[in-house]
Amino acid sequence: MKNLIVGMSMALVASATSGCIISSDSTELGRISATWHVDHVTTSGTVTPSACPTVNGVPIDTAALHTVAASSDGLALDACVSANSNCYIDLFTCDDNAGLSAELTNHDGSLVYTTSTAEFVNITNVDMNFNTDILIDGGYFKLAWSLQGEQSHQTITCSQTAAAKSAGGSVETIATINGTGAALTDKFDCEDHFGYSAPLPWGSYTIAVDALNSANQALGSQSTTLTNQVLGSQPNYIDDLGHVIINISGM
Numbered sequence: 001m002k003n004l005i006v007g008m009s010m011a012l013v014a015s016a017t018s019g020c021i022i023s024s025d026s027t028e029l030g031r032i033s034a035t036w037h038v039d040h041v042t043t044s045g046t047v048t049p050s051a052c053p054t055v056n057g058v059p060i061d062t063a064a065l066h067t068v069a070a071s072s073d074g075l076a077l078d079a080c081v082s083a084n085s086n087c088y089i090d091l092f093t094c095d096d097n098a099g100l101s102a103e104l105t106n107h108d109g110s111l112v113y114t115t116s117t118a119e120f121v122n123i124t125n126v127d128m129n130f131n132t133d134i135l136i137d138g139g140y141f142k143l144a145w146s147l148q149g150e151q152s153h154q155t156i157t158c159s160q161t162a163a164a165k166s167a168g169g170s171v172e173t174i175a176t177i178n179g180t181g182a183a184l185t186d187k188f189d190c191e192d193h194f195g196y197s198a199p200l201p202w203g204s205y206t207i208a209v210d211a212l213n214s215a216n217q218a219l220g221s222q223s224t225t226l227t228n229q230v231l232g233s234q235p236n237y238i239d240d241l242g243h244v245i246i247n248i249s250g251m
Helices: none
Strands: 002-011 015-024 032-041 047-049 062-069 087-093 098-100 112-123 128-135 138-149 170-177 183-188 194-196 203-212 224-231 237-248
Touching (some): 032 062, 032 138, 087 098, 128 138, 138 170, 138 203, 138 224, 203 237
Parallel strands (some): 015 062, 032 128, 138 237
Antiparallel strands (some): 002 112, 032 047, 032 098, 062 087, 170 203, 203 224
């Protein structure tokens, strides 16, 4: 089996860099079919297509797919700055918006434009897909979470609660742009313990995090709230919210 984390960035030779992380216990590798989109994002979270960007008159014209070896628990074994036995790099034309990984190639980039979200996938000898949006005027929040009993303060698993995927539950984030009524909601499988928001415009946010049952009712007496979380003015800005503890009532 191969475990992969896939992400993306853009650099001046022009790389829009897409990355995968692989953990290997066999010699058979599948291939990654990657797609990428350069977009604008509105205050309602709607994305609209844009051309590959230009920085100081220099076109960002190359997409680079990075595939990185990882341990079985998903930790990268290499920074994957340059190609080596743990890092595979494929280059594509940015405007193509799609590419299929092949033999390892490498290309230096003198100007980094931005870095994308990442995704963890498993491959054996089958192909897997990765898709990402590169936002010119927005970004993403990322977070990890765990559950604890509101009374016991002991860590509990998703499967012990109605937030479990098998029970139709989820983990929800609501991102409200400060000073407006605009609120954007994302839902995640509780068992993933990690996720990225949907595309969001630049701004200052208040984030509320809850575990929900199948009726979308919160399982804690109050949300875990993170205030003054800023998606900055850099393209495809990713704000790491860190590890969030979600309290569960009655436990």
